[in-house]
Amino acid sequence: xxxxxxxxxxxxxxxxxxxxxxxxxxxxxxxxxxxxxxxxxxxxxxxxxxxxxxxxxxxxxxxxxxxxxxxxxxxxxxxxxxxxxxxxxxxxxxxxxxxxxxxxxxxxxxx
Amino acid sequence: xxxxxxxxxxxxxxxxxxxxxxxxxxxxxxxxxxxxxxxxxxxxxxxxxxxxxxxxxxxxxxxxxxxxxxxxxxxxxxxxxxxxxxxxxxxxxxxxxxxxxxxxxxxxxxxxxxxxxxxxxxxxxxxxxxxxxxxxxxxxxxxxxxxxxxxxxxxxxxxxxxxxxxxxxxxxxxxxxxxxxxxxxxxxxxxxxxxxxxxxxxxxxxxxxxxxxxxxxxxxxxxxxxxxxxxxxxxxxxxxxxx
Numbered sequence: 001x002x003x004x005x006x007x008x009x010x011x012x013x014x015x016x017x018x019x020x021x022x023x024x025x026x027x028x029x030x031x032x033x034x035x036x037x038x039x040x041x042x043x044x045x046x047x048x049x050x051x052x053x054x055x056x057x058x059x060x061x062x063x064x065x066x067x068x069x070x071x072x073x074x075x076x077x078x079x080x081x082x083x084x085x086x087x088x089x090x091x092x093x094x095x096x097x098x099x100x101x102x103x104x105x106x107x108x109x110x111x
Numbered sequence: 112x113x114x115x116x117x118x119x120x121x122x123x124x125x126x127x128x129x130x131x132x133x134x135x136x137x138x139x140x141x142x143x144x145x146x147x148x149x150x151x152x153x154x155x156x157x158x159x160x161x162x163x164x165x166x167x168x169x170x171x172x173x174x175x176x177x178x179x180x181x182x183x184x185x186x187x188x189x190x191x192x193x194x195x196x197x198x199x200x201x202x203x204x205x206x207x208x209x210x211x212x213x214x215x216x217x218x219x220x221x222x223x224x225x226x227x228x229x230x231x232x233x234x235x236x237x238x239x240x241x242x243x244x245x246x247x248x249x250x251x252x253x254x255x256x257x258x259x260x261x262x263x264x265x266x267x268x269x270x271x272x273x274x275x276x277x278x279x280x281x282x283x284x285x286x287x288x289x290x291x292x293x294x295x296x297x298x299x300x301x302x303x304x305x306x307x308x309x310x311x312x313x314x315x316x317x318x319x320x321x322x323x324x325x326x327x328x329x330x331x332x333x334x335x336x337x338x339x340x341x342x343x344x345x346x347x348x349x350x351x352x353x354x
Contacts, residue, residue, distance in 0.1 A: 034278030053184050053246060055277045077246065 016081045017090030023066050048098045052076045057083040071098045114333045117325035118150035119315030122159040126220035129320045133229040134162040145327045148173035154239040157198045162227040182247045187264040187271040190254040201257040208245050214238040260287035267295045
């Protein structure tokens with residue numbers, strides 16, 4: 001599934017990374033313990049987390065997860081966004097909560 | 112000389128701390144254990160530090176005032192200070208970042224404040240065990256602004272620990288030391304995590320009950336047994352740099 005289509009469909013607010021991205025994602029992972037994500041996340045996943053610390057970008061880069069969605073309109077720190085731009089990780093915020101985001105992604109065909 | 116310590120002890124102010132964790136009980140037990148220095152570190156509050164410090168002075172044991180703060184990322188960080196004035200000024204600033212949620216005594220336990228005679232002075236009604244609205248960088252900076260030191264707590268544990276919650280220790284985070292829980296040893300931890308060997312480590316009890324307080328197991332090498340020398344030692348967060 002193409003990232004740009006997801007951003008449009010879910011009306012996400014993109015706050016870092018390349019615009020109009022044609023990169024693809026093929027799964028969703030939801031967890032807020034970064035150690036757990038490091039152990040269990042997969043390449044190509046969208047990662048949904050309430051954590052906004054700088055380390056989320058390092059974890060996403062490490063696991064080659066191209067996109068992070070921060071739910072419930074949580075503000076993301078400036079340092080984190082700067083790092084996300086450097087690493088070209090697409091960070092988006094949403095008013096929706098993690099469950100609703102996951103449901104909508106599933107409706108779009110994400111398995 | 113060796114200074115035997117336990118820098119992570121909860122009093123009955125912490126809802127999870129036993130109601131028997133009164134200033135006199137904590138001090139007397141610590142003296143019985145043969146410790147030279149302890150720190151009182153309740154969750155996000157220091158209201159029992161003053162009574163414990165007074166009793167420490169009377170009983171010849173160093174009491175370091177502090178608290179265990181929970182950051183926005185739900186990471187626990189021990190913040191220790193050189194004086195009651197400093198912990199109070201730090202606490203005043205911290206309160207500005209703390210949401211007022213009422214404690215549920217039935218569910219979580221009472222939050223008791225004592226004087227030096229173990230007379231109940233009051234009860235904290237705000238729930239003390241939740242996060243302050245500061246990230247870990249901001250918290251470490253705030254502690255340093257008040258001449259304190261910041262030590263991520265029980266980093267080997269699976270809950271409320273820096274490594275569990277944030278995956279790894281950010282190299283630019285200016286912490287003074289790292290704390291290991293009773294469940295591991297320095298040798299075991301460094302064996303698994305060699306990248307952290309340059310940090311200073313402390314091993315504390317995280318006592319919530321009197322019987323949890325450490326024996327004479329852990330020590331710091333200090334020039335003199337006083338609070339100034341403890342801070343002189345611990346402020347050197349990076350052992351490589353301090354050489």
